[in-house]
Amino acid sequence: MEHxxxxxxxxxxxxxxxxxxxxxxxxxxxxxxDANQHSDPTTGWFFMRVEIFAESLPFSLERLREQFAPIAQSFQMEWQITDSARPKRVVLMASREAHCLADLLYRYHADELDCEIPCVISNHDALRSMVEWHEIPYYHVPVETADKQPHFDRVLQLVRDHEADVVVLARYMQILPEALCELYPHRIINIHHSFLPSFAGAKPYHQAHERGVKLIGATCHYVTQELDAGPIIDQEVTRISHRDMPEEMVRLGRDVEKTCLARGLRWHLEDRILVHGNKTVVFN
Amino acid sequence: MEHxxxxxxxxxxxxxxxxxxxxxxxxxxxxxxDANQHSDPTTGWFFMRVEIFAESLPFSLERLREQFAPIAQSFQMEWQITDSARPKRVVLMASREAHCLADLLYRYHADELDCEIPCVISNHDALRSMVEWHEIPYYHVPVETADKQPHFDRVLQLVRDHEADVVVLARYMQILPEALCELYPHRIINIHHSFLPSFAGAKPYHQAHERGVKLIGATCHYVTQELDAGPIIDQEVTRISHRDMPEEMVRLGRDVEKTCLARGLRWHLEDRILVHGNKTVVFN
Amino acid sequence: MEHxxxxxxxxxxxxxxxxxxxxxxxxxxxxxxDANQHSDPTTGWFFMRVEIFAESLPFSLERLREQFAPIAQSFQMEWQITDSARPKRVVLMASREAHCLADLLYRYHADELDCEIPCVISNHDALRSMVEWHEIPYYHVPVETADKQPHFDRVLQLVRDHEADVVVLARYMQILPEALCELYPHRIINIHHSFLPSFAGAKPYHQAHERGVKLIGATCHYVTQELDAGPIIDQEVTRISHRDMPEEMVRLGRDVEKTCLARGLRWHLEDRILVHGNKTVVFN
Amino acid sequence: MEHxxxxxxxxxxxxxxxxxxxxxxxxxxxxxxDANQHSDPTTGWFFMRVEIFAESLPFSLERLREQFAPIAQSFQMEWQITDSARPKRVVLMASREAHCLADLLYRYHADELDCEIPCVISNHDALRSMVEWHEIPYYHVPVETADKQPHFDRVLQLVRDHEADVVVLARYMQILPEALCELYPHRIINIHHSFLPSFAGAKPYHQAHERGVKLIGATCHYVTQELDAGPIIDQEVTRISHRDMPEEMVRLGRDVEKTCLARGLRWHLEDRILVHGNKTVVFN
Structure with missing residues (x-):
């Protein structure tokens, strides 16, 4: 990829x-x-993404930002300019389930994800050896049910120390406190194991089995203060049948979750996602 | 198809x-x-479907039922035996939207649906000429908002007069009274224009647009007294993007709705669906 | 849709x-x-599509073309400017099978296809009443196996008389002569009932059954002199199993064919397709 | 899973x-x-799969086989009885590309594949550390272009020494000699990176890009003497666009390949596949 x-x-x-x-x-x-535009008639909002060959410009990123600022101001733009040569720093968080983390690490290893992964944080020690095989530092930060705040304080400190641009909740099963969510708006990505808004909350596959649905899904979204209600980045489904008990749905769901999360993260890393209100525009 | x-x-x-x-x-x-079995470990219930070449048996359908009754009783079976030579009678109900009705009538015309359609009932007169072109009687039964009961009384009478085995709500936008639902358990099929349980109730595409989902869907289900909560027969989804406004979603949704309804009805006509509690077993 | x-x-x-x-x-x-660009690194070719609000310009379509011509010339562009207020004229051709024709006519009726259909031409009389119900002229132009040229001469004359912008082969089972193909480059759309390049030629579902594939498909493409080898507009597949004999595959395939053809035609009508060499760029 | x-x-x-x-x-x-039957009207052949709770029978697997043999003989059956308590031994073969191997090892690790993996064989040393992290022996068996036979002799010896029930070619890029294929009929599983029969042979993604297809796929099949022509177990596709150059197709294709191979292998391990002629019956 050129610069x-x-x-x-x-x-x-x-x-x-x-x-x-x-x-x-x-x-x-x-x-x-490359360039994309979208004009939303319901909100009267305009969205644009442009990729410019860096070599074709006679100045640096900083100078580009300076030069563009007056235009941005005159149109009241929310805007950012990023540099493909500076990969984003992604802190991964996980719990005990390996599939999403293993998939992201594999893709990182295979150069499918253009990023740096300074560390993995988990409330369990279960995935340490897998992560360390990839030569990535692993932080085990246990959660005390009685008082979870020390856990989140330590997590925030690690995220800051590692200068994370993005935090990915790769089946990290804790609910982040509102204060933490607010610090990283549209920069915390979660994978929810249901086709939201169906089956928000806990044990979605069991809820799905109970209801007798014929497709199960996963939702990749930005985390906001409201649980499972942030802007949706991507969704994916797979077909199930009456033969699939909750355990089977969990197994089938894993493939959907990891595909959906990897795709959403990739779009984020390539700066393809704009958020307006509670919705995303994805130029893919 | 042999008998x-x-x-x-x-x-x-x-x-x-x-x-x-x-x-x-x-x-x-x-x-x-052909034969299929399913044993559900969560409920301890057993399901079976067998197709028997009619010519291979030395007696009639009635005699077959008599002979089988003692076995059924000894296992406390819920059971039925149907005859492929006797197509089911399907009463179609619609409102103003043509797509599901047109699709079912086309498939009927093309011999894709093994049934008889004795009549179509609608609360509007809009689709009359299309139905009559197929030489099927069309009953326009208007609904008075102030008192809907006369409408439903007339509908029930027509369904009875035409000896319906099944009633299909092909985007018939009225909520059937509980009493009517109870008369035809697992014999009224509805197509809901969302991926249930998401967006139950009115205007699901607008709800979906509001939430910013990335896939929209449709659900074919048996009608029960509880609105949009009956046993799900089939579901289908299609991908959308930020470019799709509600009108576009309505258009894309039509294809999903008609495909899903036609498939569900076909399975019903071929006696492939068993209902247990609020869930279906579909031997397809 | 605004102008x-x-x-x-x-x-x-x-x-x-x-x-x-x-x-x-x-x-x-x-x-x-709306605007889209694509730059193909393998061919060094650039593609662009722009939609302009007509009212925002101070001159007519003709004047717009005149004004743009010098720019086009300086960049050696192949280009066209069309007017959304002037729907394309689509001549449909069919044989005996109804599904694609019925689907297109239904979508036309439901205002899903922004076009005019001046006539339907068929080598059989089988679909006349369906077409005439839509108040569209139907021309039955039989084919003599011994000499097909009179058929094609008459077809060409009808296509010309009705000032067709596009010709759609909606399961018209004849191979068009090369001379006719050349007269309408990238303006004749065909639906082939296989996932090309697999199973080109006759009886693709039987070929697919013979090979034991697990997915069957359809391909919507522009017709060129080389049979089943023109630029592909869209493809679609559906899953089958060992239970599906060729007749069942034909039935399942119909849904794929009609969806794929309708989508391809829609893109063509909205001027979303650019052809370069034997490939398409579809801005959808 | 019960026995x-x-x-x-x-x-x-x-x-x-x-x-x-x-x-x-x-x-x-x-x-x-669990029980499944299929009767193929085109070949007059009957297929059946039955799962029996082992504890419900009063004798061993060997005795069960003895008892069943006369029935099998009287119906001229091809048959086998396997024991879910004896996982199959799967030898994995790979080349330099990691994605399929990594995926299978991850699933094995996560108990998604009920098997033993006695070793991995590769003609390159590239994937050793990944395999050894899973504590599975890795054999690097180089190929000499001038004479490949020593390579295949060593491979066969390793497969025999490790008492393989199945051999999986997880993007092992060599063509197995006929003699080796014949030794393991319906026991060597390959993943081909195209939607066969399209683009058999080398560099299928480049062939697909050349032809301008809109979907790319992968095919999981049993290996026979004829290259890329063995009985198809499963196929999968994914949508691409004009923006996807061959490298992008390779990346997108990886996900399709690994999903398709894992599913096919799983079905094989669960004894869900019967082969007749060049086609499979998959009871899933």
Missing amino acids: RYRLLLSCPDRVGIVSMVSNFISSHGGSIA | RYRLLLSCPDRVGIVSMVSNFISSHGGSIA | RYRLLLSCPDRVGIVSMVSNFISSHGGSIA | RYRLLLSCPDRVGIVSMVSNFISSHGGSIA
Whole structure:
């Protein structure tokens, strides 16, 4: 992958945004590698993503940001420019279940995920050897049921110490405190093992079995203060039948969960996701 | 399709059911065309479906039922034997939306649905010419918002007069009164335009758009007194994106709804569905 | 849908295309409703589609084309500008099988396909009443096995007389002569009842049964002189099992064929498809 | 999973097979856990799979086989009875690509695959540390392009020494010699990285890109002497677009390949697959 800058922006829709942005880029000799726009008629909001060949521009990322800032301001944009040469730092959190963590680590190993993984944090010690085989530090931070705050304090400290850009809850079975969620808006990604909004909360496969559904699913979403209600990034389902008891659904669900989480994380790492209100725009 | 008898049964699980049933059949020279069993460990219930080549048996359907009754009784079976040569009578109900009705009528026309359709009932007159082109009687039974009971009385009378085996709600947008539901247990099939239990009730596509889901779906289920909560026969989903506004979701949803309803009805017509509690066993 | 102009273009990739095009539009006050770009690194070719709100421009379609022509020339573009207010004219061709034709007519009736259907041409008379119920002229043009040319001459004349923009082969089972294909490049759409390139030629479901595949499919493609080898627009598959004999595969395949054809046609009608060499770029 | 015997049989179809088999089982007090039948009208062949609770029978596996042999003979059955308590021994073969091997090892680790893996054989040393982390012996058996026979001789010896029931080619990129294929009929499982019969042979993703298909796939099949032409166990596809260059297709294809191979192997381990001619019956 060549070196690219990625511009993500959203703002109230009006005439001339695309033209102003592409003009700005070409006036500096910049070459557009990829561009996407979306205009949402229900909210009147405009979304855009542009990838620019970094070499085609005569200045640095910082200078690019400076130059673009006045345009952004005049359109009241929420915006960011990232650099493909600076991979995001992803802290993974897990509990006892290995499938999502193993899958992400494998993909990382196979260069499918363009990121750095400075550490894995878990409330159990079960997955240590797998993680350490990948030469990634593993922090076992137990949870005391009586008082979970020390656990979360330590987690936050580790996340900060490792300068995480993103935190991925790879079947980390604890509910994060609101305060922690607020510190990382749209930067904590969770995989919920149901097709939300069906079966939010605990034991979704057992709920699904109880209801007798014919498809089960998983939902990759950003974590917000409201449990299982954050902006949905991706969803995936698989077919089941009357023969599938909850254990079988758990097994089949694992494949759906890991596929869905890996895809959502990949989109996040490639700066393909914009959030507006409680919904995502995914330029994929 | 050769002439076949279809035996459907369910009962508490115990040793020897399959053997007793297959023995009974072969002792009369009966040849099994197809057979399925399922034993549910969570409920301890056993389910079986057998198709027998009718010509291989030396007696009539009535005699077959008489002969089988003692076995059924000894195992406390819920059971039925149907005859593939006697197509079920399906009364279709619709409102103003054509897609499910048009799809079922086309499949009926193309011999994909082994049934008779004695009539179509609608609370609007909009779909009359399409139905009458198929030479099927069309009854327009308007609904008075102030008092819906006369509508339902007339519907029930028509369903009875046409000796319906099954009633299909092909996007008939009224909620059937409990009394009517109870008269036709597991014989009224509805298509709900969401992936239940998500978005039960009205305007599911708008609910789905509001929540920002990435897949939308449809659910084919038997109607019970509790709205949108009956045993699920089949479900289907399709992928959407941020570009899809509710109208687009309605359009994409139509294909999912009609596919799902047609499949569910087909299974019902072929006696492939057993209901136990609020769940279905589908031998397909 | 508001009134829009749709600009489709492709050309050798180089710096400044997006900027030049969006600049041209905004310099005339034009407002971009939707835009997509694609740059193919293997061919060095660039593709773009822009929808412009027609009311935002101060001149007519003809004037827009005139104004854009110099830009197009300077970039050596293949290009077209169409008007959403002028629906394409689609001539449908069928044989004896109803499913694709019935599906397209239903979608046309339900305003899912933004087009006009001036006539249906068939080498059989079987589908006349269905077509005429939709108040569309039906031409029965029989084929003589000994000499098919008179049939094709008459077909071409009808297609011309009805000023077709597109011809859709909705399971029209004849092979068009090369000369006819050449007259309508990328304007004749066929549905092939297999997942090409598997099972090209005749009786694909029987070939699929013979090989024992576990998925069957359909392919919507533009017709070229080489049989079943034109640019692929869309493909779709469905799962089958050992229980499915060829007749069952034909039935299941029908749903795949009609979905795939309708989707491909819809993309064509919305000017979402660009062809380069033997491949399509679909901006959907 | 309770202890079960699994009876697999196929024979010319005739009256009384199910009854004879189920009678035999129940006459010894045997309790049927699961049973499936299939009768193929095109070949006149009958297929059956029965799972029996082992504890319900008064004798051992050997005695069960002895007792059943006369019945099998009288119906000219091809048959086998296996014991769920004796997991199959699976020798995995790989080359340099990790994804299928890593996936199978992870599933093995997570108890999703009921088998033993006595060793992994590869013509490269690249995957050694991953395999050894799982505490499974790794044999690096290089291939000399000039003369591959010594490689295959060593492979066969290792497969024999480890008493393999099944050999899985998890992206092992060599073509096995005919003689070796014949020694393990329906016991060597391969994953081919295309939707066969499309793109058999080398570099299927490049072939697919060249042709411009819109779905790519993978095929899990038993290896026979004829390359890529053995009985198909399972197939899977995923959607691609014009944006996906061959490298992207390789990445997306990996997920399809590993899912498809794991599912096929699982069915084999659970004795769910019967082969007749060049086709499989899969009772899943």
